[in-house]
Amino acid sequence: MIDQPRSNSFTFFGLGGSNEVGRSCHILQYKNKVVMLDAGVHPAYQGYASLPFYDEFDLAKVDILLISHFHVDHAASLPYVMQKTNFQGRVFMTHPTKAIYRWLLRDFVRVTSIGVSSTGKDENLYTDEDLAESFDRIETVDYHSTVDVGGIKFTAFHAGHVLGAAMFQIEIAGLRVLFTGDYSRELDRHLNSAEVPPSSSDVLIVESTFGTATHEPRVNRERKLTQLIHSTVSRGGRVLLPVFALGRAQELMLILDEYWSQHPEELGGGQVPIYYASNLARKCMSVFQTYVNMMNDDIRRKFRDSQTNPFVFKNISYLKNMDEFQDFGPSVMLASPGMLQSGLSREVLERWCPEDKNLVLITGYSVEGTMAKFLMLEPDTIPSIRNPEVTIPRRCQIEEISFAAHVDFQENLEFIEKISASNIILVHGESNPMGRLKSALLSNFASTKGTDEEVHVYNPRNCVEVNLEFKGIKIAKAVGNIVDEIQREEAVEAKKENTHALKIEGIDGAKKMQGKEERELSAGEGEEIVVSGILVSDEKNFDLNLVSLTDLREHHNELSTTVLRERQTVHVDCKKELIYWHLCQMFGDIEVLEDKSNITNMIKAEDGEIPMNGDKPDDKLVLQIMSDIKLTVMDNAATVEWTQGLISDAVADSVVAILMSVDSSPASVKMTSKTCDRHNHQHPEELVQQSPIWKVKQIAKLFKEQFGDTFTLMMNKGDEDSKEGEDVNGVITIGKNMARINFSQLKIEECNSNPLKGRVEQILSMGADLVAPLC
Ligand SMILES: [Zn+2]
Numbered sequence: 001m002i003d004q005p006r007s008n009s010f011t012f013f014g015l016g017g018s019n020e021v022g023r024s025c026h027i028l029q030y031k032n033k034v035v036m037l038d039a040g041v042h043p044a045y046q047g048y049a050s051l052p053f054y055d056e057f058d059l060a061k062v063d064i065l066l067i068s069h070f071h072v073d074h075a076a077s078l079p080y081v082m083q084k085t086n087f088q089g090r091v092f093m094t095h096p097t098k099a100i101y102r103w104l105l106r107d108f109v110r111v112t113s114i115g116v117s118s119t120g121k122d123e124n125l126y127t128d129e130d131l132a133e134s135f136d137r138i139e140t141v142d143y144h145s146t147v148d149v150g151g152i153k154f155t156a157f158h159a160g161h162v163l164g165a166a167m168f169q170i171e172i173a174g175l176r177v178l179f180t181g182d183y184s185r186e187l188d189r190h191l192n193s194a195e196v197p198p199s200s201s202d203v204l205i206v207e208s209t210f211g212t213a214t215h216e217p218r219v220n221r222e223r224k225l226t227q228l229i230h231s232t233v234s235r236g237g238r239v240l241l242p243v244f245a246l247g248r249a250q251e252l253m254l255i256l257d258e259y260w261s262q263h264p265e266e267l268g269g270g271q272v273p274i275y276y277a278s279n280l281a282r283k284c285m286s287v288f289q290t291y292v293n294m295m296n297d298d299i300r301r302k303f304r305d306s307q308t309n310p311f312v313f314k315n316i317s318y319l320k321n322m323d324e325f326q327d328f329g330p331s332v333m334l335a336s337p338g339m340l341q342s343g344l345s346r347e348v349l350e351r352w353c354p355e356d357k358n359l360v361l362i363t364g365y366s367v368e369g370t371m372a373k374f375l376m377l378e379p380d381t382i383p384s385i386r387n388p389e390v391t392i393p394r395r396c397q398i399e400e401i402s403f404a405a406h407v408d409f410q411e412n413l414e415f416i417e418k419i420s421a422s423n424i425i426l427v428h429g430e431s432n433p434m435g436r437l438k439s440a441l442l443s444n445f446a447s448t449k450g451t452d453e454e455v456h457v458y459n460p461r462n463c464v465e466v467n468l469e470f471k472g473i474k475i476a477k478a479v480g481n482i483v484d485e486i487q488r489e490e491a492v493e494a495k496k497e498n499t500h501a502l503k504i505e506g507i508d509g510a511k512k513m514q515g516k517e518e519r520e521l522s523a524g525e526g527e528e529i530v531v532s533g534i535l536v537s538d539e540k541n542f543d544l545n546l547v548s549l550t551d552l553r554e555h556h557n558e559l560s561t562t563v564l565r566e567r568q569t570v571h572v573d574c575k576k577e578l579i580y581w582h583l584c585q586m587f588g589d590i591e592v593l594e595d596k597s598n599i600t601n602m603i604k605a606e607d608g609e610i611p612m613n614g615d616k617p618d619d620k621l622v623l624q625i626m627s628d629i630k631l632t633v634m635d636n637a638a639t640v641e642w643t644q645g646l647i648s649d650a651v652a653d654s655v656v657a658i659l660m661s662v663d664s665s666p667a668s669v670k671m672t673s674k675t676c677d678r679h680n681h682q683h684p685e686e687l688v689q690q691s692p693i694w695k696v697k698q699i700a701k702l703f704k705e706q707f708g709d710t711f712t713l714m715m716n717k718g719d720e721d722s723k724e725g726e727d728v729n730g731v732i733t734i735g736k737n738m739a740r741i742n743f744s745q746l747k748i749e750e751c752n753s754n755p756l757k758g759r760v761e762q763i764l765s766m767g768a769d770l771v772a773p774l775c
């Protein structure tokens, strides 16, 4: 078991396929997400010994399992994982992989079924039923479409290699990992070569099968292959091509079918048969025929032009089993499995290997510990599969021409350089070639050593962790209304750019010059657009969203916004009518929510005069001021309630200020006086004629009370003796809003905000009332 990794630490943990070819299985962990790559078996071993080291990791933690392709060393332990362990994750593969996988594993169950072993334990990994049950739970993915499973995003890309083979680019919280699986960069007869994903990767997990070896050019290999086969059959020999049932076998058949069609005479006019001894392959040809659209342009064109399927071969016949085979003369036999461990290919090998005119041609990659690998040593005898005590002489020719669809060193290096990941983890290679590849890569990237771009290469063994530290990568995504805001800003910017461009062309110079100055003042060349919103971090999906406050609930319904309600109660020693009257003076029309004594209507009826006998102290008066502020007056208590906010706070402050001064205000005394006539409705201009400078100061004081520090009084002469008519100005600045008031004339000189203007006008009018002489 390995510990839960630290949150910014990426962990690679190989359960198989590290420093070996076979049983590929890798675990990736980052930000508490767990991705499993492949679930293969080792072709050289049987039963439980062939499995990756599943006991070394708690498979219950795995979120998703991605299968790169259908080969047994990448996929054959999948039913075991799904049916026999505590694995609960989701499994993904491409459509062709799933289509072939079904047939392939059914065959695998049959071929490897060894029943009860000598130890008395049932060594079968799984049954047909396990296979069928797990099959339906496998999900398929399309190439180039990104799937998101709880914050793990992954995309499949073409890997070449075999039909359906995929590379996976996995992204977790901004960290990108590319897993190549088995891949080829050579354009062959039916497949596209591996793609380079468009976005970069931080970590590259890459196969190293051929290490630093170089493939001979494809044409040479094809010529060698056909010549060797041709000369062998010409002298009456038989040729065995052990192949993996699906994948490279189809490529070889395309080569041979074409050669046979081109050389009918030399090959005895169809007298030298080509057999493909694989029941499985015959069944699966329909899959190849179905997925022609996923192959390369060349084969698609052939299919389109000839209207015949290139996978319907003219010169190749299928053999269900050896009983059907009439072994009379020279022939070519493609038979699986490719490593000659058991099955048909092994049966044919044992039958043909004693004769020296026969040829065994190995075209695939031979895994260490298998019969195919053993044959390369040209042994004198081989053991019989039926009776290991019996040895069979080996006199046949053994040749190897690789058509294994894996990159060679040059192809691998070019691809690795294109990916330009700074961390490279080597998998799927025997220790020696892998070690050589590591050295070659390190010397290739030697110039990056010690720099920020240093390339690190790892070749861990199975069950040895690789830990990499990454700084959290944070990119916020704008969501909802804020996007419109950004686009508006961008449009403004673009307009300014246009203005600038026109100016350069010299059209309407003066006007455009002005435009240019504006642009420079507000937004310099390439200046960033500033928007504000709430940054929401979704820990589950690693999304970082910038949302405007009003959008928050829509896009993140799990989040709630907190609304602060404020309440303040002040003691008042005056009648409700008076409070109402003062507030009306200040704020204009006020909505009456509750008024049993009907005092507010009386004030209206009396045209602003205050009737002094309507109020009953127990009756509640509830008012709504400027839509958000609620005032409740009962007995001698006045309670102001409002939702916290820049404007509401300021308005609430003025309401409280009015409440506190209402009983002592001269206007109150005046207003409550029965003998008062309507001087209070004098026009401000008239008032100015009769007011000394102290009046201005009184009104200014009122403004100071209302607006606090945002209000500044500017008296030109600055002394009490200033004469009337001289400029006395006041400026109110609230954020971007500004109002300039001429106190001498009691009027607003300048104001860029209508709500502010309304408020100032009301205070001016109230001030005029206030300073009007008492009757
Ligand atoms: Zn493969």
Ligand SMILES: [Zn+2]
Pocket (backbone or CB within 6 Å): 022, 071, 073, 074, 182, 428
């Ligand atoms: Zn492989």
